[in-house]
Amino acid sequence: MGPLTESAEELYENAPCGYLSILPDGALFRVNQTFLDWTGHRREDLLSRRVQDLYGVGSRIFYETHLRPLLHMQGEVRGLAMEFRRADGTLLDTLVNATLRGDPATGSTVLRMTVFDATDRRAYERELLAERRRAERTTVRLRALQEMVLRCAAIERATELVDPIIEAGTAAFGAATTTVWLLDIDGSVLTDASAGHDDAASIALDSPAPQARAARNAELVGPRQGEVADQVSTPLAADDQVLGVVSFGFATARPFDDDEIELMRTLGRQAGQAMERARLYEETTRRAWQSAFLARLGRDLDEPVAPADRARRLVSLVVPELAEYAQIDLVHDDRAGWLAGAVPPAAPDPVGSIGPAGPWPLTDLVHETIRQVQTSGEARPVPLAAPDGRPAVGLPLRARGEVVGTLLLAGQALMPERIDAEFLLDLADRAGLALDNARLAERDREVALTLQRSLLAGERPIDSRFHVTAVYRPAIETLEVGGDWYDTFVTARGSVGVVVGDVVGRGVRAASAMGQLRSAVRALAQAERSPATVLQHMDDFVATLEAGQMATLAYAELTLDTGRLRYACAGHPPPLLLSRDTGPSYLWEGRSGPLGTRAGSRRRREAELSMPVGSRLLLYTDGLVERRGERIDEGLSRLEALADRWDTPLVSLTEQISDAMLAGDGGHDDMCLLALAFDGAPRFDAEIPADIGTLRPLRTELDRWLASYTVAERERYRVVLACSEAVANAIEHGYQRDPAQLVRVSATIDGNTVELRVHDAGRWRAPQATRDRGRGMALIGRLMDDLIVDRGEGTTVLMRRTFREAGR
Template structure:
């Protein structure tokens, strides 16, 4: 005979989730067939009734029942979707536990929904999240190293940046760059995995060979972050490229410095009627060779040529253009031409040879017999005339930088003249003496005039001017000529 009661009982027994009826102390009074099947597997005779629910859960679930679920049932009368694991014949079964206390007698109804697939999915999510976090940390580590290496200039700075970037990883206890002895330098297969001593090594390889091995001591404790060897190899490879670049740059700078030094350390003319002195101050950074240069030579027995120029740019190309302009100026100057025509000739050289475009140049000729100084400025700062009464800038004879307005399409370059008194000095200089980003040019020129007006002569004057210059980020040079007014021989 069947009826509503028997149907309800059958539905309770065959429900697709485990159902338990417990007494107030948590002992099983009744369990449906689904739960019994979980616990007993094929052995349907295994008893569940009379057992405490904690004994049917794993150790963690038992502890959680006693410390959280049971107190919550006492205080609130119910709990919902608590994750536990049921002890089954096939192993722990993840389940969501929902329970409610009956107000009448304190008995507890429990429903357990098996979530094995959900647990697997959650574990996959956890693994995927962990992998994404590791990938993010790996990428952040590599990006940090790339940024540090890109800002490093010389080889020593690159090595320091490489070691600092690797040491920033929390799993790295120590790191060094080994170039000889011990490990085989440049071996791409050895040391890629930590040995018993917790060390691993990767080669820092450049285009032409290895710069050594990056030897890393990993911490290795379970709580420490692990070092990704592939990321470490990427950083080491970038370090090799950065070292290649730094060494190439260093060699280029060495050649440029030597070229510039050869052009600046010339034997300046010396005679009793004129005193010529020069000074050069490189930029504080020392990593880029500037285009500042000077020269002085006799155009005629009584005519002294004075030249100061500034080539656009830095480095080996600027040094090469500087040498070409210096040589061209000497070759193109001649008696009777005057500064304006000499600059026209140099302008033609710049246009024809396509070198030194936009460079500035001041060229002056001093007639030592009369004390007349003729000068022309191609985009350059004005000469400074220093007398006993003070200092005055010579603003005449100005025209555009070299190559900008060639004489073939424009008028000849203008020139200025000034007559010197015995003991007067004229200063030619580059922008590094007076220019600074945070100071107006007028203030820099005024400062130069004040400095040059102090009692000093010859090399002492050029040193005084360079030491007082506001700009230490750019090269600077000064050429000074003092006319004594006496007849030369």
């Protein structure tokens, strides 16, 4: 018989691999029988679909963000791992080669794709797994070494470094025993620092022991290439000076690879440097501790406002770090009055108790000595004796050249290695000034708090038709600045814009790019640009900003009057829309590649829908849904299930989602989550003339509205009083009691949180007299949990408080 002959069509259809021919828009126009057999699809079904629809979720995102740009840049790609969805919904793992072919005559292009079954890669995967396990072991060793370095950096005494070194040897190398040998002062004997002083072993430096050889030669003593050993010794060295040896003992002899030996050397060098630093720490520890304590003292005393509160804080700081007992006496009307004291732990009186006399009454001699200090103003500590015979010292508390009180310290904790006269006087001067400035500090704090909240208000749009909350969580494995970001702003068209983005990389460079991208998006959106146009202009912007290239973002704009939502995603995970009617659904339209992707068409896509009243929209970065060793579609499914909680207030929902998504193996990347709620809260609105007489009916109406939502009476009283104070301020300072002007009041309830807004369009003027003025905002701050003052167009006071339901 002659050789078997086959037509070209038969060779194509029955080839040992799948063949796909794809138009530029992704439409399939040819597929061979091999691919149909693998996937179970019918030819007529596939030829009416786009290739994107056949990919799994992860492969679809990879196709949009990486494969298409690479094809347009390189013309072809090879050996890509892709997942195709079979007719029954399961996934087929494949390796793909793709080539972009163009017809010079017509200018059209065709994507030809060859698909191979990935099951033949098992041998390769076994090798890859072995390499991965080796890399994981190296990672574990590096992490143990890094943890040792971090722990040692915080230790000031050389003897305290032993335990971290031993733990690092066990964790990094699996040593059965890790021993730290330290050279004595003469440098002639190694002593086992891992044991107690009584039974510590020693080795002469001139002995043949491996530990001695490692110290003498300043080099690791262990197996050579191809040999096995049950012990390795490496020197503890810093700046070419050997301080000791670390010896690793193993239960059985085994070989060691070059990486492991080098890590042992590194451990010895790092531990040696830590010991050298410890010597310097011990020389400077007293000054360093004193400076840190005084800095903490100044910082912590700025927090409380009232003199008694500051006195309590001072006592809690010095006991027990400086003394076992502390007592403060302040001068009032030329009399010394005991203000705050603390007793040893064995005594029944609580720390910082207040009373007419201290828990340790001072003798007449002690009182007389303190009065002499107060009278003379001499800056010196006065040695005293407590009633039980313990050492004590009296310190003058001075401010503005006068003695305003005394500080008594007593107990055995007055250690000379920590405390000296200069330090005590510095402490007393700082404490005296803080106590004397208590009244002014309270006012300064109110001013600072108001300023801070007004700045925050500029970052958060105020409109009762929507609520926005956001959560940012840094990566667990590092505290370095990341590139995840979010923003919320009102555009010039009366719409609210929300955006979440992710810059490639970490550190200052990524943070700088993040800030520039955030500002650019806000500026473009407020210039009345559509989402697609914003992305197109962002492509031009990142062309001059290298760190911003390949950044991803999702931008959405909600028209507050109509609920029209337009959105666009540049290589970013899809937004999640939460609707009571239809349930959670991902928005897969309006997608295009990351910023700065120049391959292919520069046209950006956007999508539009009607956002139902009461619905929510979630924007997030990939750190929320991605986990190591898990497909991204599993994370998307988990997020979809967690977000479907309509009984949870918006601010609580974002926290709960973040906690749940990052639990376990999550949190390896930065994450931010932004939630937008569209007018789903109960609402109270009122407009009243700028007349004090209108406050009473307003209070009655607001109280009745709050009661209808089961707000407890005590909570209603606080909210109504805060509202009344804010409206009174607007009437007096914003409109100067002009009844022709209107003050607008609105309130919403989200879960068990009430949000109250008071707005006036007037121009505030400073009051003529300052006595008994300016207390309204302070009162509001005490009544409410959150207070923001926005002085943009007019003045808006935003207040929030979490309440409990009546009867609970």
